Amino acid sequence: METKIPYKIYLEEHEMPKQWYNVRADMKKKPAPILNPVTLNPVTVEELSAIFCEELAKQELDENTAYFDIPEEIRNFYKMYRPSPLVRAYCLEEKLGTPAHIYYKFEGNNTSGSHKLNSAIAQAYYAKKQGLKGVTTETGAGQWGTALSMACSYFDMDCQVYMVKCSYEQKPFRREVMRTYGAQVTPSPSMTTNIGRKINEEFPGTTGSLGCAISEAVEAAQSQDGYRYVLGSVLTQVLLHQSIIGLETKAALDKYGVKADMIIGCAGGGSNLGGLISPFAGEMLRGEGDYKLIAVEPSSCPSLTRGKYAYDYCDTGKVCPLQKMYTLGSGYIPSASHAGGLRYHGMSSVVSELYDQGLMEARSVKQTDVFQAAVDFARVEGILPAPESSHAIKVAIDEALKCKETGEAKNIVFGLTGTGYFDMYAYQKHNDGIMEDYIPTDEEIAKALAKLPKVDM
Amino acid sequence: METKIPYKIYLEEHEMPKQWYNVRADMKKKPAPILNPVTLNPVTVEELSAIFCEELAKQELDENTAYFDIPEEIRNFYKMYRPSPLVRAYCLEEKLGTPAHIYYKFEGNNTSGSHKLNSAIAQAYYAKKQGLKGVTTETGAGQWGTALSMACSYFDMDCQVYMVKCSYEQKPFRREVMRTYGAQVTPSPSMTTNIGRKINEEFPGTTGSLGCAISEAVEAAQSQDGYRYVLGSVLTQVLLHQSIIGLETKAALDKYGVKADMIIGCAGGGSNLGGLISPFAGEMLRGEGDYKLIAVEPSSCPSLTRGKYAYDYCDTGKVCPLQKMYTLGSGYIPSASHAGGLRYHGMSSVVSELYDQGLMEARSVKQTDVFQAAVDFARVEGILPAPESSHAIKVAIDEALKCKETGEAKNIVFGLTGTGYFDMYAYQKHNDGIMEDYIPTDEEIAKALAKLPKVDM
Numbered sequence: 076m077e078t079k080i081p082y083k084i085y086l087e088e089h090e091m092p093k094q095w096y097n098v099r100a101d102m103k104k105k106p107a108p109i110l111n112p113v114t115l116n117p118v119t120v121e122e123l124s125a126i127f128c129e130e131l132a133k134q135e136l137d138e139n140t141a142y143f144d145i146p147e148e149i150r151n152f153y154k155m156y157r158p159s160p161l162v163r164a165y166c167l168e169e170k171l172g173t174p175a176h177i178y179y180k181f182e183g184n185n186t187s188g189s190h191k192l193n194s195a196i197a198q199a200y201y202a203k204k205q206g207l208k209g210v211t212t213e214t215g216a217g218q219w220g221t222a223l224s225m226a227c228s229y230f231d232m233d234c235q236v237y238m239v240k241c242s243y244e245q246k247p248f249r250r251e252v253m254r255t256y257g258a259q260v261t262p263s264p265s266m267t268t269n270i271g272r273k274i275n276e277e278f279p280g281t282t283g284s285l286g287c288a289i290s291e292a293v294e295a296a297q298s299q300d301g302y303r304y305v306l307g308s309v310l311t312q313v314l315l316h317q318s319i320i321g322l323e324t325k326a327a328l329d330k331y332g333v334k335a336d337m338i339i340g341c342a343g344g345g346s347n348l349g350g351l352i353s354p355f356a357g358e359m360l361r362g363e364g365d366y367k368l369i370a371v372e373p374s375s376c377p378s379l380t381r382g383k384y385a386y387d388y389c390d391t392g393k394v395c396p397l398q399k400m401y402t403l404g405s406g407y408i409p410s411a412s413h414a415g416g417l418r419y420h421g422m423s424s425v426v427s428e429l430y431d432q433g434l435m436e437a438r439s440v441k442q443t444d445v446f447q448a449a450v451d452f453a454r455v456e457g458i459l460p461a462p463e464s465s466h467a468i469k470v471a472i473d474e475a476l477k478c479k480e481t482g483e484a485k486n487i488v489f490g491l492t493g494t495g496y497f498d499m500y501a502y503q504k505h506n507d508g509i510m511e512d513y514i515p516t517d518e519e520i521a522k523a524l525a526k527l528p529k530v531d532m
Numbered sequence: 533m534e535t536k537i538p539y540k541i542y543l544e545e546h547e548m549p550k551q552w553y554n555v556r557a558d559m560k561k562k563p564a565p566i567l568n569p570v571t572l573n574p575v576t577v578e579e580l581s582a583i584f585c586e587e588l589a590k591q592e593l594d595e596n597t598a599y600f601d602i603p604e605e606i607r608n609f610y611k612m613y614r615p616s617p618l619v620r621a622y623c624l625e626e627k628l629g630t631p632a633h634i635y636y637k638f639e640g641n642n643t644s645g646s647h648k649l650n651s652a653i654a655q656a657y658y659a660k661k662q663g664l665k666g667v668t669t670e671t672g673a674g675q676w677g678t679a680l681s682m683a684c685s686y687f688d689m690d691c692q693v694y695m696v697k698c699s700y701e702q703k704p705f706r707r708e709v710m711r712t713y714g715a716q717v718t719p720s721p722s723m724t725t726n727i728g729r730k731i732n733e734e735f736p737g738t739t740g741s742l743g744c745a746i747s748e749a750v751e752a753a754q755s756q757d758g759y760r761y762v763l764g765s766v767l768t769q770v771l772l773h774q775s776i777i778g779l780e781t782k783a784a785l786d787k788y789g790v791k792a793d794m795i796i797g798c799a800g801g802g803s804n805l806g807g808l809i810s811p812f813a814g815e816m817l818r819g820e821g822d823y824k825l826i827a828v829e830p831s832s833c834p835s836l837t838r839g840k841y842a843y844d845y846c847d848t849g850k851v852c853p854l855q856k857m858y859t860l861g862s863g864y865i866p867s868a869s870h871a872g873g874l875r876y877h878g879m880s881s882v883v884s885e886l887y888d889q890g891l892m893e894a895r896s897v898k899q900t901d902v903f904q905a906a907v908d909f910a911r912v913e914g915i916l917p918a919p920e921s922s923h924a925i926k927v928a929i930d931e932a933l934k935c936k937e938t939g940e941a942k943n944i945v946f947g948l949t950g951t952g953y954f955d956m957y958a959y960q961k962h963n964d965g966i967m968e969d970y971i972p973t974d975e976e977i978a979k980a981l982a983k984l985p986k987v988d989m
Contacts, residue, residue, distance in 0.1 A: 081545040082611035088538040154539035155623065155914050166612065166686075184641050186916045186951070228911040229623075248956035252916060254963045255907055255956075450712055454685040457612050459643045459709060494643070496953050499705035499712075506711045 080176075083160040084327040091158050092322040093145055095315045097134075098353040099425060100141035101360040104432065106311070106424040107399035109135075110386065115530060118396050126293065126395075127312075128303050130201040134312040143315065145197075146204075152196045152229060153319070156185040161327035162491075166455040168475070175478035176333075177471060179491040180324045180351065181458065186252070187222035189416075189461065189493030190347050191307050194316035195219070198305040199226035199234075208301035209233025213263065213288030215242055216415040217249030218493065219307035224256035235302075237263040237291045241282035249497055263288040270294055270392070286391025286405075293394045308344030309389055309398075309423050317350025324488065325354045337367035337474060339489040341466040342379065342437070343416045345370075345423030351490040356434055368435040370426065371466040373445070375513045376409040378402055378422045379430055379437035381520055386530040387421055397530065400427040404523035410513035412442055413501030414462040420523075438470055441512045445469050446505040449495070461493040462501055537633075540617040541784040548615055549779040550602055552772045554591075555810040556882060557598035558817040561889065563768070563881040564856035566592075567843065572987060575853050583750065583852075584769075585760050587658040591769040600772065602654075603661075609653045609686060610776070613642040618784040619948075623912040625932070632935035633790070634928060636948040637781045637808065638915065643709070644679035646873075646918065646950030647804050648764050651773035652676070655762040656683035656691075665758035666690025670720065670745030672699055673872040674706030675950065676764035681713035692759075694720040694748045698739035706954055720745040727751055727849070743848025743862075750851045765801030766846055766855070766880050774807025781945065782811045794824035794931060796946040798923035799836065799894070800873045802827075802880030808947045813891055825892040827883065828923040830902070832970045833866040835859055835879045836887055836894035838977055843987040844878055854987065857884040861980035867970035869899055870958030871919040877980075897926050898969045903962040905929050906952070918950040919958055 099105055108117035123132035134143065145153070164177040182190035202210050209232050214220030220236040227234035236258050243250055243262035253260050263283045264271040268291045274281060289306075296304040307313065328335055338355050340348035348370055358364035370379055378401045387402040389395040402421040403409075409418040422430075429435050442462075449465035451472070452458070460468060467489040478485050495502065504510040556562055565574035580589035591600065602610070621634040639647035659667050666689050671677030677693040684691035693715050700707055700719035710717050720740045721728040725748045731738060746763075753761040764770065785792055795812050797805035805827055815821035827836055835858045844859040846852040859878040860866075866875040879887075886892050899919075906922035908929070909915070917925060924946040935942050952959065961967040 082608075083545075085542050088540075151539075151622075152914075155619075162612075165608075186910070186914055186953075188953075225914055229914070247960070248953070251956040251960045251963060252953075255916065255959050256911060453643070454713060457609075457643055457682055457686070459712065496643075496645075496705070496709075499708040502712050503704070503708045506708060 080163050080331050082165060083162050084331065085160055086158040086323060086326055088154060090326055091153065092319055092326065093150065094142040095145055096318040096322060096353055096357060097137065097141055097143065097315050098357050099138045099311070101357045102428065104428070105138050106428040109396040109398050109424065110530065112388065112393055112395065112397055126296065126304050128198070128201045128205050128207070130204065131198060131312050134315055135310060146200060149196055149200050156192065158323050159184060161324055164456055167452060170455045171472065171475050171479065173475040173479040174482055174484040175475040176484060176486045177475055178486065178488045180320060181491045182320060183458065183461070183491065183494035187218055187225055188496060189218045189222070190317060190320060191219045191222035192225060193319050194307060194313045194346065195222035195226040196229070197316040199223065199230050199232055202303055203230040203232055207303055209235060210303055210305045211235045211292040211296040212305050212307070213237045213285060213292045215239050215285045217242060217246055217497065218416065220258065221249060221252050222307070223305065224253040224258035227258065228256040234258040235295055236260045237265065237288040239263055239283040239285055239288050246497065263291050265291060268294045284391065289390040290392030290394055308346040309421065311423070311425055313346040314349035314353065314423055314425055317346050318353045320347065320350040320490065321352060321354040324351065333486055335366055335488045336485040337369060337487055339369045339371060339467045339470050339487065341417060341463050341490070341492065342370040342372045342422065342426065343463060344419045345426035347490055347492045349423050349426045352435065356429055359434055369470055370430065370435055370437040371470045372437065372439050373412050373414055373417050373466065374439040374441050375412045375515065376403070376418055377439040378420060380439045383524050383527065384427060384431055385527050387527055389421065397528065398424040400424050401430065402527070403520060404526050406526050407523035413498065414442070414466065416463040417466065440466055440469050443510050443512050446510060448472050450505065458491065459495045460491060461495045462498050464490070464492040467491070537620050537788050539622060540619050541788065542617055543615040543780060543783055545611060547783055548610065549776055549783065550607065551599040552602055553775040553779060553810055553814060554594065554598055554600060554772050555814050556595045556768070558814045559885065561885070562595050563885040566853040566855050566881065567987065569845065569850055569852065569854055583753070583761050585655070585658045585662050585664065587661065588655060588769045591772055592767060603657060606654055606657050613649065615780050616641060618781055621913055624909060627912045628929065628932050628936065630932040630936040631939055631941040632932040633941060633943045634932055635943065635945045637777060637945070638948045639777060640915065640918070640948065640951035644675055644682055645953060646675045646679070647774060647777060648676045648679035649682060650776050651764060651770045651803065652679035652683040653686070654773040656680065656687050656689055659760055660687040660689055664760055666692060667760055667762045668692040668749040668753040669762050669764070670694045670742060670749045672696050672742045674699060674703055674710070674954065675873065677715070678706060678709050679764070680762065681710040681715035684715065685713040691715040692752055693717045694722065694745040696720055696740040696742055696745050703954065720748050722748060725751045741848065746847040747849030747851055765803040766878065768880070768882055770803040771806035771810065771880055771882055774803050775810045777804065777807040777947065778809060778811040781808065790943055792823060792945045793942040794826060794944055796826045796828060796924045796927050796944065798874060798920050798947070798949065799827040799829045799879065799883065800920060801876045802883035804947055804949045806880050806883045809892065813886055816891055826927055827887065827892055827894040828927045829894060829896050830869050830871055830874050830923060831896040831898050832869045832972065833860065833875055834896040835877060837896045840981050840984065841884060841888055842984050844984055846878065854985065855881040857881050858887065859984070860977060861983050863983050864980035870955065871899070871923065873920040874923065895927055897923055900967050900969050902926050903959070903967060907962065915948065916952045917948055918952045919955050921947070921949040924948070
């Protein structure tokens with residue numbers, strides 16, 4: 076007899092994961108090493124420790140340890156907003172008339188509104204443990220900055236956020252959330268760093284970019300005693316922390332004896348997707364299970380589906396290490412997609428390698444279709460999803476409709492990374508019927524790819 | 533041996549309440565009857581049914597039925613965002629250094645951001661069941677309008693929201709959330725109703741008021757076939773639906789053998805407070821238990837602590853029935869407090885009667901103290917609370933600090949009704965140190981009270 080699955084599966088506190096999972100340990104072919112941007116040699120823990128906390132530098136480069144204990148302080152913080160629910164989307168299933176069973180792991184039930192907090196608290200913890208005074212970072216739309224502010228306030232650490240100037244001005248509420256948690260928020264480019272002053276001089280009136288904000292944050296960390304720089308995506312340490320999403324998902328499914336047929340996640344820098352699929356990819360790598368893993372990216376920024384697998388810079392300022400990854404080139408400027416969190420030219424090296432090995436497939440979807448899926452979802456499931464998360468919703472609905480045609484009762488699992496409360500400007504465009512799509516031409520992509528750095532590895 | 537209490541207590545689906553509780557049934561002295569605003573006689577179900585759905589009119593007037601079955605359709609909707617967690621505030625306790633055990637019932641984990649959805653879904657359901665096409669309502673800050681939009685979209689009902697014009701213009705995001713759920717949002721006063729046109733003519737350029745928006749919404753309901761008006765607070769039917777909060781709270785405490793010493797809630801119209809305390813007040817009325825129940829109101833709008841217990845109009849337009857309640861007079865205009873949800877001149881008749889019978893105490897608190905408590909809370913517990921909810925936080929912290937002095941390990945329970953994501957303008961004022969308090973003078977209050985209607989009952 077089938078156990079009736081509740082609308083929301085919550086793990087008990089004692090069922091929550093006590094370790095993060097490092098999927099690299101189960102990969103026979105590892106991701107290519109990350110390179111020092113100056114020497115182009117593989118970076119060492121020592122070199123990385125000049126920018127990042129030492130413990131995080133170690134996590135970044137450790138290819139062989141499969142499980143890392145989650146320190147008790149972090150587990151206690153997790154208990155305030157985790158476990159996140161694995162929701163059975165009964166109402167969506169009914170609306171679609173599909174025999175498929177749809178599940179989503181919802182990461183939006185915390186003030187940062189997204190999964191970013193899972194890594195922010197870890198990074199703040201290791202900085203505190205190292206005896207640092209504070210950390211610096213950049214933020215675009217503001218979710219990562221908010222998450223880091225919350226984490227730092229919990230550990231009573233200083234938090235300096237360089238916020239892309241146009242967001243700083245257009246999203247004053249995001250800024251205020253960070254200030255409420257005690258963070259110091261500076262519009263970037265600012266006059267407080269050399270690079271900021273230089274950019275302001277060269278481009279008077281510029282409204283900034285994420286690349287510039289990263290450069291300012293790195294400079295700020297290096298010019299103050301007791302500070303390090305932290306980053307919310309792309310890095311393998313971040314994927315490690317985000318594995319909590321996939322581990323909880325798997326534990327919740329196991330609790331009710333549900334075997335997922337496919338796992339769908341949206342892909343920007345790859346941290347949420349990587350975290351969600353890691354335990355499932357690990358099973359596949361160990362020959363213990365088989366899943367269809369699907370990365371969904373915006374058609375305006377199609378790094379997996381139309382990019383090249385090559386070494387590239389992670390940031391436009393070229394101060395972070397180089398990674399081998401699926402990329403459109405660090406000079407590629409995505410059109411003003413409303414899913415700001417997915418406007419990244421590259422993809423986590425671990426996700427890239429899993430994709431290259433054929434363990435995962437990728438799809439790109441149009442923004443207008445994504446918002447229609449978002450609204451359809453919101454109206455029956457209640458939650459107003461972030462535009463980023465809605466990329467996964469779109470493909471989950473597509474797959475559920477395929478099941479309707481074939482009559483298959485597949486178990487579809489997707490990651491709902493966050494809420495869209497701060498994205499109402501984009502929803503307004505959709506509601507007014509004036510949202511547009513942008514798909515880059517082959518020429519545009521070829522032009523950006525032509526500028527990839529020449530690295531022989 | 534004490535069972536270790538988890539950070540968050542979630543009821544299992546099968547433990548969720550299947551009935552709402554009507555505290556009036558256990559009151560020996562019932563609240564005074566509500567009166568027809570024209571005849572000043574007690575209203576009948578028939579009269580009420582001209583404005584409200586019939587089933588809701590019955591619930592409004594039923595003093596004797598203790599439990600109402602929650603229809604399955606509503607229970608299914610509840611399962612999408614309920615049970616809400618009862619959170620043990622371990623981090624706040626540690627920060628305060630108090631021996632008290634602090635618990636809060638968090639109602640903010642849904643897109644409306646508050647407890648309002650508990651009644652919105654019930655009201656939409658009964659309207660649907662009656663075969664209506666849609667409902668009309670007013671909204672100020674937008675939480676109620678959002679909740680009703682979500683509920684109507686779930687049942688595929690039309691939803692017409694009259695939104696106070698200044699909020700419509702200052703909170704475009706709230707408006708867009710409602711539109712995303714398919715609601716038709718009209719700035720009030722509008723040119724679509726007689727009363728709206730009249731007010732626009734008399735006061736050109738007016739930015740509207742809740743009283744005016746209510747009058748427009750009632751007129752809109754009465755001038756269209758198949759529409760009824762719905763209201764999100766004050767009414768006893770709303771308290772009935774909100775009893776789900778208190779019932780879940782009690783079930784969660786019972787599950788871990790915790791006996792609450794005090795229950796604290798913020799008080800505007802009284803629906804959240806009434807819902808939270810109902811089951812506890814019921815025990816007291818039946819002589820089965822003893823609790824300290826505390827209503828917390830803003831010092832700028834002190835209906836319980838400085839108002840009069842008398843018959844008054846519920847709305848400035850004087851179209852809704854009169855209630856006997858603690859009131860400052862329907863002409864009292866509260867200062868521009870940032871806790872918009874608590875800017876109401878009166879108080880639910882049930883809460884008023886419980887207070888008058890001495891079952892509950894009331895305190896008024898200053899807005900500057902409230903925001904400081906909100907920030908202290910957010911920084912350790914993560915959740916960014918709504919200004920309204922933070923009134924309860926302030927008093928919970930006060931009580932926990934008293935326990936610190938006396939060494940008592942009391943169990944303090946408070947209601948955290950919602951999140952403050954759409955209140956960042958107010959937080960900004962706090963962050964910038966420019967928030968001010970307003971306490972009305974005795975003369976001001978006396979002046980407003982002098983205009984109470986003369987009703988002999």
